[in-house]
Amino acid sequence: MTVSMTTRASLLTSLRMMVLLAALLGLLYPFVVTSLSEVVFPSQSRGSLVYDENGTIVGSALVGQPFVGAEYFHGRPSAANYAPDQVSGSNLSPGNATLRERALQEARAIEERDGVTIGEIPVDLLAASGSGIDPHISPQAALIQVPRVSRERNMPITEVKNAISSATENGGIVGQPAVNVLKLNLALDEQARGMP
Amino acid sequence: MNAVIICYALVIGLALPLGLYMAHSLDDDRKAPLDALFRPIEGLIYRFAGVKPDHSMTWRDYAWAVVKLHALLILFAWFTFMAQGVLPLNPDDIAGMRWDTALHTAVSFATNTNQQHYSGQAQLSYLSQTLAIVTLQFITPATGLAVLLAIVRVLLKRKANKQDSASSTTAGVGNYYRDLVRTIVRVMLPVATVVALLLAWQGVPSTYEGAQSIAPLDKGVSISQEIPRGPVASMVAIKQLGTNGGGWYGPNSSVPLENPTAISNIIETVSLLLFPVSLLVATAIITGRRKLMNGIGAVMVAFSLVSSTTAIVSEKMPNAAFIGLSASASPNMEGKEVRFGPEMSALWASWTTQTSNGSVNAMHDSFNPVGGLVTLMDMFVNVTFGGIGVGLIGYLLYLMLAAFIGSLMIGRAPELLGKPLESREIRWISVAILAQPLTILGLTAITVAFPGLAGTSNPAFHGLSQVLYEYTSAFANNGSGFEGLGDDTLWWNLTAVVALLVGRFLPMLAPLAIAAWLAEKRTAPSGRGSLNMDSGAFVGLTAGVIVIINLLSFLPVLFLGPVAEQLTSGF
Incomplete structure (x- = not known):
């Protein structure tokens, strides 16, 4: 690892990280699991x-x-x-x-x-x-x-x-x-x- | 009893390979498996976020990065909950949340607590449940694990200690974003996907369709049933795995839609302990300190067995309210589901409080007094396994204290792994440990002093336990509750937020600072008279320190609550 004593991750970095992770974890992951379940377990997935x-x-x-x-x-x-x-x-x-x-x-x-x-x-x-x-x-x-x-x-x-x-x-x-x-x-x- | 043994066996059987995988995926010095698959995904995230993953941060920068991301997440979730009424993915037309409930919910999920002052199926849209809550249910446990990795890197890892003091000063503690993203992409997301599909197979709903309206079979009943659904399975998986605990439905995994069968119950129960125990294995491998980690694991397993056994014995005893009415020697079934029975409900209750998870499959408020006492004790200790990452970090605090006491007992200058423990370290260790009784007992005392604020629903001693439980659960970042408490009020929402934030960030970030300070110090060569942290005596001393500190802090209030309740229960 290279070292940067002054790396003070900017607020913008945090913001971009949040947007990316929210898209991956909060939208894509539930969508993939839900779509897959609807196909494989149609009866269970609808209740x-x-x-x-x-x-x-x-x-x-x-x-x-x-x-x-x-x-x-x-x-x-x-x-x-x-x-x-x-x-x-x-x-x-x-x-x-x-x-x-x-x-x-x-x-x-x-x-x-x-x-x-x-x-x-x-x-x-x-x-x-x-x-x-x-x-x-x-x-x-x-x-x-x-x-x-x-x-x-x-x-x-x-x-x-x-x-x-x-x-x-x-x-x-x-x-x-x-x-x-x-x-x-x-x-x-x-x-x-x-x-x- | 079969199912209890199967659960312990499954946790051990799965934690060994998963811990090995985690160690190889997360350690800087090993070749990670499946790198060709994961590296491009991580690369995309780093590139669009503008992160240089190889830049090592100082402990201050690392801590600031954690705080900044979480501050943004709290604002984002707060806004989403309040605005959900006009946002998409809301088929049941659920209105926006009141500001204080929304704030409490946002902070509660951003602190890996998942304490809920609302009922999810009636008060959150599908967008809030996924975009806000599932996102936080991944990021918060991964953050706990990331901070642990940073501490391991500078303090615990054998190799780090061979470096001379000058180089470890400048080496930094690692890069927060890199630790976070690797944990999520390589470990949590794949495991959660598998568990979510298993739960969907067992019957946990998985759809974006709205509620299903039903006219009951018995035409003598005039009501119609609205069956709430949604993309539930994806959430329940990470809820269980990530020491989160906040469920889709109000009564959590007691609801058959969230936990449909005996098999789904086994999957969800094992998921409670899977990552915390795997992390013990992974930490042993990464640090190369097997003996030290064996000692830690032994104490944790011992605490776990005592707690689980006591809870099971308690809940197989009758509930006082049914004596003389039900068949004799019936177990306590109030608040429990037939498909689980008393043993698996009690096992869940003890595991969920041992791990700071906080999901439930039975109502703790209706447990027998001793069962309630067990859950409270587990949350006070909070390092039996503890939350992901933070459990081991919390244990490390006690370990430092035990090293301090142990060194003085054998007449040595206090040291930890060859690093001198001096007044600055001890001061912050004390602050981090004492913040817990001060916050919990202080807030409990204020609240019970004003009965109008307390909102207790049960009489006498149990009413005090309800208040105590709520603040204990908030500070421990557990999230379970004695749910009869009327807690959706301004007072409860705002005071719980204080306990949530202090309980999360102080005990997580103070040890990071202490580890970095220790790493800067020159390592003293260990001699024959040094404190041997691998010895059985030291393991026993640490366990003793944990027990004594918690009993000194909380024994009086436990006597006023569950102990008095038991003694006055008439049998």
């Missing part, structure tokens, strides 16, 4: 949209939906009411009385809806997710809802359970078994309409 048998978009496999009907499996409590543009967790601390109150109400509702004794409810049905749009529930949380869904839909319990296994993404050795609630409910609806 993993889910279509029904008529080709209508019914949601995204990655975005949980609110379910209130008794014939549907219900997802987790959401601090964002499942609004994906307002994603949020509750951010309530374990010692916050508001959290205890919310959990108690949720537990009573589940006890009434699904006949599960308070004290035996799968915790993910009481605890709000981090994103507010968690698309999954645990297999245990799905199983406690089987009798109600089966009754409301006049569908044999084994068929409902089969639908749960089909909608379970187990994540291999690195993941937790997780039931995708939208996919599960969509499959049940399609089955009810006589679709495969």
Whole structure:
């Protein structure tokens, strides 16, 4: 390296460096990655949209939906009411009385809806997710809802359970078994309409 | 537990070859691999910027070049955020940001912090997310690495010490632009491109189309869902790799669009540690001081294992609010996602605070008190691995202090690698280390003294922790938060800016000056009585200095916050 004691890089150099790097990193790099992904992974890159048998978009496999009907499996409590543009967790601390109150109400509702004794409810049905749009529930949380869904839909319990296994993404050795609630409910609806 | 072990194994397995590659790409004295590919790209940048990459700068010029580029970047990003409403690439018609939020955001990203007082999917256009934010997410970690390279060049590299004192005075510390551009072009850009494509494969959106409107399946629900999209994958990759942490969506990588599967979670978790650990390997190779670097690595890994294990144990315990309601012995799932579960959420929380990354895949505000304590401790220490470049620079500060104490303990004049540590060096080491408790505790004290300013959302001890966490995260350039805090206010935006700037530039540039001052001094030959920095005793001493300084500074406030919260939690 040659040495220049007086090299005091001018402000103009900094400015030109910023413009060049911003063009490379802030425009070109995202554009290349995005264009490439759109070609190679067309479905994923547009948000993993889910279509029904008529080709209508019914949601995204990655975005949980609110379910209130008794014939549907219900997802987790959401601090964002499942609004994906307002994603949020509750951010309530374990010692916050508001959290205890919310959990108690949720537990009573589940006890009434699904006949599960308070004290035996799968915790993910009481605890709000981090994103507010968690698309999954645990297999245990799905199983406690089987009798109600089966009754409301006049569908044999084994068929409902089969639908749960089909909608379970187990994540291999690195993941937790997780039931995708939208996919599960969509499959049940399609089955009810006589679709495969 | 499988996934935790796989993550540690992947980091080690990938950091060895990547560290080797980085050493050969960044060291001045080695032939860089793939030179024929990268040299023309760099040449173009140098030519149009008017940079002479072979001109070595003095430490002052080097530091000024860093400050000038970052000042311009802050102005540029500030302007972009405020004007985004009338700029292109804004399919969801997002309005300009308020001036103080925009200033905080610009400074936060220009300091490699990525603390967010806004929700990206609702408050930033695609132009702001890419042109302003992704640009900063590359430049800031590369700057940390560049300053480390300068320090390595003058102080740590074995060869440099063989030169007599006269030549090392005039040799300069290197050229900032050259260090910056090489790091970006040869290391960060290629790795980020690969990771971005892997994430796109797993389902992270990658499109310039606007939000997708959806009518939910259950017709009993009257709302419609607006699913925000964008060129997300390219950002998430460098967010994770560059110890940045600022996500596309408000709740960061807990959002399934930002982190869709167990596999994407492994990729993003490993990315947290990949560059910081690879840099340890690279520094060992470049400096030729394997034993010294082994000692540093051992301390870092030990801190990491203690922190990660404690966090995992904590989050597998029940959340007090659900006791008696949920099935017994359930883990703490409040603020966590089913596809990750408690272990991988806790591992992420500890790694993201060990590295000054600050992205999250679960809400730290809802962690059990001990889990929250772990994240705070990690950010106080901030050299477990630390931010890219600045982690090792921060460790070097503690190393200097340990050398000072150690030398006095064995009755020698204080020295570091044969260079005398004198009052000017020690004064600046002390300033750089003491700035942290002074800034964090000072700002926390003022804010909690005026409850109207604090904006805390949780009661009692946890409310204090929220305020403490915010300033700690800002100073550590981490960026995670106890996010219940109402922090998008004038008070929070402006005071956090102070912590961000002091926490970034003082602990990064003071060691550069100290290294340059030391390099000017004559090297004393090491004798039998010299302090041996490779010895186990010295490694232990350094670890002790780190632990003791942080406990002395922060133990009282930790007792008022998470410790009191745990003791009053009833179990």
